[in-house]
Structure formats: structure tokens, C-alpha cells
Amino acid sequence: MSLADENADEENPYLREPPTEFDPIEKLPEKRAREQVALLREAVREHDRRYYVENDPIIADRTYDALFARLRELEDTFDLASPDSPTRSVGGEPIEEFETVEHVTPMLSIDQSGEPEDVRDFDDRVRREVGEVEYVCEPKFDGVSMEFVYEDGSLERAVTRGDGREGDDVTANARTIGSVPQRLHGDYPEFLAVRGEVYMPKDAFQAHNRERIERGEEPFANPRNATAGTIRQLDPSVVADRPLEVFYFDVLEASDLEDSHREELERFPEWGLRVNEHVETVDDIEDAIDYRDRMLEARDELGYEIDGTVIKVDDRKARDELGRTARHDRYAFAYKFPPRAEVTPIADVAVQIGRTGRVTPVALLEPVDVGGVTVSRASLHNPEEIAEKNVAVGDTVRVQRAGDVIPYVEEVVEKGAENDPESHYELPDHCPVCDSAIERDGPMAFCTGGLACDAQLRRSIEYYASDDGLDLEGLGERSVRQLVDAGLLESVADLYELEREDLTALEGWGEKSAANLLAEIEASHEPPLADFLSALGIPHVGPTTARELAREFGTFEAVREAAEDEPESLEDVDDVGGTVAEQIHDFFASEANAAAVDDVLEHVSPKESALESGGDELEGLTFVFTGSLEELTRSEAQETVEAHGGSATGSVSGNTDYLVAGESPGQTKLDDAEAEDVPVLDEDEFRELLAEQGIELG
Structure with a gap:
């Protein structure tokens, strides 16, 4: 029986108005600890059901947190951990790889089309073969489909769809999702295999992408990619930190089946399985088509992505008669939406900090199709352009791709309902990464934190090690972030202080990878002058300009002296004009940059450049x-x-x-x-x- 029953209130003190002050752990007998653990588990499961399934919590979040913390403390102290405990939602130990598991029954796809005539043809075939039917209409979620198997009410395994016959066992990850019950409630079947869709809510997706962008990480293209990338993480604690949810929508197999799909869905909430609120039953295919059109209109208001609707025969006996092909079940049809094309709302704006401190505002969009590519973010370039285009969060905008590559906001199509007609997004006053002041420089804006800003530090080190810098193999975006986060790199110069033990102590680093990186760093103590100049990340000085400077001045000291004392002389160099010369001067005039360069020069001696301009033998090649x-x-x-x-x-x-x-x-x-x-x-x-x-x- 569920704790929602009235008698349960008397039996379990942690359901309604629970106490949040507990006896000290050290004074608690083990027997009493076991009893308290059982009551807390039962209560926390019920509160999870109320929150995730019923959307009707009966205690405050802080009270729930206190119950959860007490349960975890008791389990840890008295060694009472259990696979189906609610505390498993915080994540377990990382695993080496996923095991491939065969599904209880094949998880097939369904036939689909975006044309109403194809939907009517589906209805004609169904009625020819089994007679009059009712249909259950549901949103078609754009997430990751999975099988959840419960035995005696406990979650036994969760498996990705895979190829439809078998998939990856991701049970440890599924346990971290709040809307996945570890144990079922109520009068559930002894054996139950259900199909659900794991997804990332749209607002959570935008918030997660915003955090990734501000940390200097590549954002996900859309919520489905974010979900798929998360559910297959080898570390469950990573999954626990990401905002995933589940809707359950079908029984794959059970020891006790209902007569209709609608009746199954009605039982799901009783068992603690979350069902979408927009499910409807119709007895006419035109009503099913109308349902899809209504859902298309409501699509942007939903908190999750859908890409169509699914029309299913309700009666189980009729479903069995219709059967399946090798690829799809014949009792269901997906009526797809047309892709969003070019026009979409701005859900949020993130601030990206570049290697030189330049602040680039990035519009986080409801995913939209632009030239056959799904786009979920677009550059807003700079504050001046935002003001010119009058762009604000909530506005509907037209998105284009520059040179068919970089998406950008072309224009505002419609101001957001709650926005002032003349309002536009304003950059924050302080950097979201390091909290240093953001200052304007003409149309641009810059974080003043320099290498004290983790975003600039990471990108400076990444660039120093990149192909355009010293080409240090093994130092990519991920490894640099790991080393910075571990406190091993606080400047570019710290690369030359790394020890083998520093690296091998980190996750994913072995003796070989550590030795390879240290060998790369060792070989970079005497780099060619042009490589070193480029690696410093001086604004507008890439490999080509660096080679011209090296050819003209020959030594690093000569380049630096010219930049500090005679910046006008830089303009005599090919590929260097007044603006670039000023940028080079400003770079070396900065005390922070000068100190960072001096620290690197403690370890590095750039070679003199002896090359002079030759003839034109290779002209045109x-x-x-x-x-x-x-x-x-x-x-x-x-x-x-x-x-x-x-x-x-x-x-x-x-x-x-x-x-x-x-x-x-x-x-x-x-x-x-x-x-x-x-x-x-x-x-x-x-x-x-x-x-x-x-x-x-x-």
C-alpha cells in the first residue's frame, strides 16, 4: 500500500510535518537505526512520487533535504546501503564500460510521416484489419528512449534502446534521475518492463548550456544530444549533477497486463511512474489529426522538446492482431511536426570570455533548423550590435549562418510579450567566471581579470599548446581544463613545473600519457621564434604575422623592445598595420602580460630567426x-x-x-x-x- 493512505500517517512520522531534528547518530542502537532507515526510505520514495509524478509535494524542499541527509548518514554509519535506496540518486562509483543487455521484448520504432494523408492511410489499414478502434494520442518526446525493468517492485535494470534488440545497461546512471523510482508504489505487478523517454527540460538545458559556455566548454546542440551524452557517462555522479527527467509511456511486458493502453497509463502514477499530462483518447482519426495540430501550436509553451505526436491503438487485443514488422509496431503511427525554420525565441543569453578577455554574448535559442542544421545558439557579436538590433531575452528572432558555418541573429521578428519595445539585453558589469569588472572599448567589451580569470587562463594555455602555438600533443581543451581545475596550472609557465606524479594522480592519466606530455613540454624549451610569438596569444598576431615579425627582428628581445619603445617601427613589417602595432604595444605594456611572459622565459629560450626573404620561386603555390x-x-x-x-x-x-x-x-x-x-x-x-x-x- 502507498503511504498516501490515511493509516500510513500514523505508522510513518516522516510523511506529514516530519521532524527534522534527530537523535545523535552515536547514541542510536543499530536496531533503531534499521527501523529509522526503513521509515525514511519509504517516506522519501513517497515524497519523490508526490514531487515528480503528482506535482503536489506535501513538505518543503528544505525538509525533504533534511530527511534525505539523515537517511544517507544512517546508511553510511551503519553500513545499510541498498541498491534501491533513494540515496542512490546521488551517484555511485565510476564504471569502466557498459554491459550490453538484451531487451525483455524488442523496442521497435514506429512508422512516421508529416503528411495528414499518411495518417489517414494508417487509420484505413487499422480499421480494415481489426474494425472500429479508439486511439490514444501522446506527445512524441525528443529524448532518449529506454527500458526500465522492475522485479517485485524494485528497479532491476535500465537499458538504452540500442539497436532495438539490445542496449547498454545504464542502471547506475538511471538511479540518479529523480523521476525514476527505485521502488514502485501501490499494487504493482510482480514483473514490469516499461518504456520511458529520458529528456532534459528546456529551461534546464539552456541553464546547463549557459554554464558550459561560461566555463569555456562546448555547449550541446540540443536537449536530445545533451540527454544522450549524459546518460552514457561512465561516472554516475556526473549524471546526478545534470537535470534529467523521465516520462513513461508504454508497457513492454508485465506479469499482469491491462486490457487497454489507456488503463495502463492510468495505473502508472499509482506505481510512481510519471505520465505526461497531455495524453488524450479519441475515437476518430480526424480528432487525432486535430490533436497533433493543437500540440504543434502549444509546442513552444511546453517545458520539454517534442517533434510530433504518437497515435496508438488503445485495445491490447487489437494491437496483438496488428502485430509488427521487422522494424516497427503496426499499431502506432507518429505524426511529425515540420522542423522549426530560422525563426525561434531567445531563451537566454550567456557570456563567453575569450583568450584575450573579449566578452562575446551568445544567444541560447530554442533549437531551430537553419539550412538543414539544428542550431541552438547564435552569436550576438558585441553590445553595440545588440543595441542596434534591439535584442532581448524572450524575443523571437531570425537566425542565419554566416558563410553557412557560424550562426548569428539577423533580426528581431517579434519582441517578447513581457519586453519593453525599446528594451535590449545589457551585458553584466562583472565577469561571470572571475567576477572582475567588464569594461567597454568602443563596440567591444573585455573582462579585466587577465590570467586571473580561469576562462582566459585556460584559453591562453590551450592556445600556447595548439597547432598555432608550440603544438604540444596531449594538451587539448579537456586536459587543460582538468589541470587548471586540479590547481596544477595557474599560469602558462606552470606547464614547465609539471611532474609525472602530478599527472598520474589524475583520472584518465597513465604512465604513458604522462610521459608523452612531459616529453612534448621538454622539447619546447627552445622553440622557433615565430612559434613562440604566435603562442603568446598577442591579439591579431597569428602564425603568419608572427613569422613576419620573426623575419624582421630576428630575436624575441628585439620584438619586445620595438613593441615597448618604438611601436611605430612595427608598422614597417608586412602584415602589421597601425591597429595591429597598437595591439602588440598594449600587450607588452600590460604589467600582467609582461610578468606572465617573464615567467615563461624562465623556462624557454626562443631560437633566433635567421631566415631572410628569398626570391619568388614558390609564388602562386x-x-x-x-x-x-x-x-x-x-x-x-x-x-x-x-x-x-x-x-x-x-x-x-x-x-x-x-x-x-x-x-x-x-x-x-x-x-x-x-x-x-x-x-x-x-x-x-x-x-x-x-x-x-x-x-x-x-
Whole structure:
């Protein structure tokens, strides 16, 4: 029986107006602890059902937290942990890999279309084969479908849909989701396998993406991707920190089946299984079509993503008669929505902090189709453009893709209902990452935190180690974030203080990966000058400009002296104008940057650049380099090409003449070269090509 029964109130003191002050653990006999654990588990399950299923909690959140904390403390102290305890929702130990499990019964797909005539054809076939029927109409959730198996009321396993026959056992992760009951309530079947849809609510998705953007992480494209990426995490505690929910919508198998689908759904809440509130029963296919049109109109008001509606035959006997094909059940049909196209509301705005401190506002959108690609965020560029376009959270906007790549907000189509017609989004006064002041510089805005801002620090280290910097293998976005979060990197110079023990103590690092990274760092103590200048992340100084500076000045000290004392002399360098010269001057004039550079120079001695401009033997030819060359660096090879009139670029395109591939080349560049029919040269062939033009390579 459920604790909702009146007699249960007398038996369990933790249901209504529960006490939140408890006897000290050390004074509690084990027998009394076991009794209290049983009562608390039962009460917490009931409060979970009230909250997640009934949407009618009977205690305050802080009271629930106190009960939950007491239960966890008792389980830990008296070693009373149980797989179906509500405390499992906080996550367990990481696992090495998921086990593949066969489903109780195949989880097939359903036929679908966005055309009403196809829906009517489905109805004609059903009525021809089984006669008059009623249909149950439900939203078609855009999440991750899963099988949940309960034995004697306890959650035995949760399995992803996989290929429909078998999927991944993600039970440990499913236990962390609040709307997944560890034990069923009421008069439940001895065996029950149900199908549910795990999803991330739209507001939670936007909040989660906002946090990712502000931490410098790549946001998820849409709630479904966020859900799929979360449910397959190997660490349940990560899943517990992410906002997932579940709707249950079908019985796959049970020891006691109802006669109709509608009756099954009516029983679900009694067992603690959450059902969507928009389920309807109709006896005419035109009513089912009308239901879909109403749900399409209501789509943007829902707290979760749906991409259509599902029409199911209600009667179980008729379902069995209709049967299934190898791919889908024949008793159901999905009436799909058209994709949202270009026009969509702004749900929120996140602030992204770049490597140089530049603040970029990013619009978080209700996912929309733009040129066949689902877009959930778009650049707002800068505060001046936001003011010009009068963009605010809640406005409906038109989204385009610049060069078919970067999404941006083109215009406001309709102001939000609660927005003043002249209102627009204003940047915060302080950085969301480090709380330093945000200052305006013309149309732009910048965080003043410098390398004290974790976002700028991470991006500075990432850039220092990137292909455009010193090309340190093993230092990507994820590993840099891990090292910064662990307190091992508080500056770029700290890279040179890393020890093997520092790395191997971190999750995911073994002896080999640690040794490889330390070897990369060791090899970077004497980098080519151009590589070092580029790696510093001076605004507007990328690899090409860095090579021109190296060629002109020869040493790092000469570049720095010119930048500090004679910035006008920088304008004599090819590829450097007045604006770039001013940026270089400002970079070295900054006390914080000067100190950071000095710290790096304690470990690094950039090589002098001896290359001077040669002839025009390679004029008109474009080279791309990948992998490690044996007797010189990629930067030196690029300098040579450019010194003799050629171009060296970072990516392969139809304009590339040669891809030079050294050791461990990047597969993407090789694939692009094959697709564009670009010749691939090894290092010896590259040397021969230069020799034919009379160019000697050191």
C-alpha cells in the first residue's frame, strides 16, 4: 500500500510535518537505526512520487533535504546501503564500460510521416484489419528512449534502446534521475518492463548550456544530444549533477497486463511512474489529426522538446492482431511536426570570455533548423550590435549562418510579450567566471581579470599548446581544463613545473600519457621564434604575422623592445598595420602580460630567426603541413615557403597545391587532401621539390 493512505500517517512520522531534528547518530542502537532507515526510505520514495509524478509535494524542499541527509548518514554509519535506496540518486562509483543487455521484448520504432494523408492511410489499414478502434494520442518526446525493468517492485535494470534488440545497461546512471523510482508504489505487478523517454527540460538545458559556455566548454546542440551524452557517462555522479527527467509511456511486458493502453497509463502514477499530462483518447482519426495540430501550436509553451505526436491503438487485443514488422509496431503511427525554420525565441543569453578577455554574448535559442542544421545558439557579436538590433531575452528572432558555418541573429521578428519595445539585453558589469569588472572599448567589451580569470587562463594555455602555438600533443581543451581545475596550472609557465606524479594522480592519466606530455613540454624549451610569438596569444598576431615579425627582428628581445619603445617601427613589417602595432604595444605594456611572459622565459629560450626573404620561386603555390618533420619544425618549413613567395595555410582546400605530411599526420587533413585531389608529399619529396627550385632547406 502507498503511504498516501490515511493509516500510513500514523505508522510513518516522516510523511506529514516530519521532524527534522534527530537523535545523535552515536547514541542510536543499530536496531533503531534499521527501523529509522526503513521509515525514511519509504517516506522519501513517497515524497519523490508526490514531487515528480503528482506535482503536489506535501513538505518543503528544505525538509525533504533534511530527511534525505539523515537517511544517507544512517546508511553510511551503519553500513545499510541498498541498491534501491533513494540515496542512490546521488551517484555511485565510476564504471569502466557498459554491459550490453538484451531487451525483455524488442523496442521497435514506429512508422512516421508529416503528411495528414499518411495518417489517414494508417487509420484505413487499422480499421480494415481489426474494425472500429479508439486511439490514444501522446506527445512524441525528443529524448532518449529506454527500458526500465522492475522485479517485485524494485528497479532491476535500465537499458538504452540500442539497436532495438539490445542496449547498454545504464542502471547506475538511471538511479540518479529523480523521476525514476527505485521502488514502485501501490499494487504493482510482480514483473514490469516499461518504456520511458529520458529528456532534459528546456529551461534546464539552456541553464546547463549557459554554464558550459561560461566555463569555456562546448555547449550541446540540443536537449536530445545533451540527454544522450549524459546518460552514457561512465561516472554516475556526473549524471546526478545534470537535470534529467523521465516520462513513461508504454508497457513492454508485465506479469499482469491491462486490457487497454489507456488503463495502463492510468495505473502508472499509482506505481510512481510519471505520465505526461497531455495524453488524450479519441475515437476518430480526424480528432487525432486535430490533436497533433493543437500540440504543434502549444509546442513552444511546453517545458520539454517534442517533434510530433504518437497515435496508438488503445485495445491490447487489437494491437496483438496488428502485430509488427521487422522494424516497427503496426499499431502506432507518429505524426511529425515540420522542423522549426530560422525563426525561434531567445531563451537566454550567456557570456563567453575569450583568450584575450573579449566578452562575446551568445544567444541560447530554442533549437531551430537553419539550412538543414539544428542550431541552438547564435552569436550576438558585441553590445553595440545588440543595441542596434534591439535584442532581448524572450524575443523571437531570425537566425542565419554566416558563410553557412557560424550562426548569428539577423533580426528581431517579434519582441517578447513581457519586453519593453525599446528594451535590449545589457551585458553584466562583472565577469561571470572571475567576477572582475567588464569594461567597454568602443563596440567591444573585455573582462579585466587577465590570467586571473580561469576562462582566459585556460584559453591562453590551450592556445600556447595548439597547432598555432608550440603544438604540444596531449594538451587539448579537456586536459587543460582538468589541470587548471586540479590547481596544477595557474599560469602558462606552470606547464614547465609539471611532474609525472602530478599527472598520474589524475583520472584518465597513465604512465604513458604522462610521459608523452612531459616529453612534448621538454622539447619546447627552445622553440622557433615565430612559434613562440604566435603562442603568446598577442591579439591579431597569428602564425603568419608572427613569422613576419620573426623575419624582421630576428630575436624575441628585439620584438619586445620595438613593441615597448618604438611601436611605430612595427608598422614597417608586412602584415602589421597601425591597429595591429597598437595591439602588440598594449600587450607588452600590460604589467600582467609582461610578468606572465617573464615567467615563461624562465623556462624557454626562443631560437633566433635567421631566415631572410628569398626570391619568388614558390609564388602562386599554397602548402599545408601536418605531422612532425624530422629535421626542422613545421614553423621553419612554413617560413621557408613564405620567404620564397609561397603561402602556408592551416587547412586543406581546393586552393591547396601540396599537403606535406610528416610523422603522425592529422587524419582530417589527409582525408581533405584526398577529397580535394591534393598531392601529398613526405618530407623527402618536399625537400626534392624545393631543391628543383634551387631552395636549400636546413
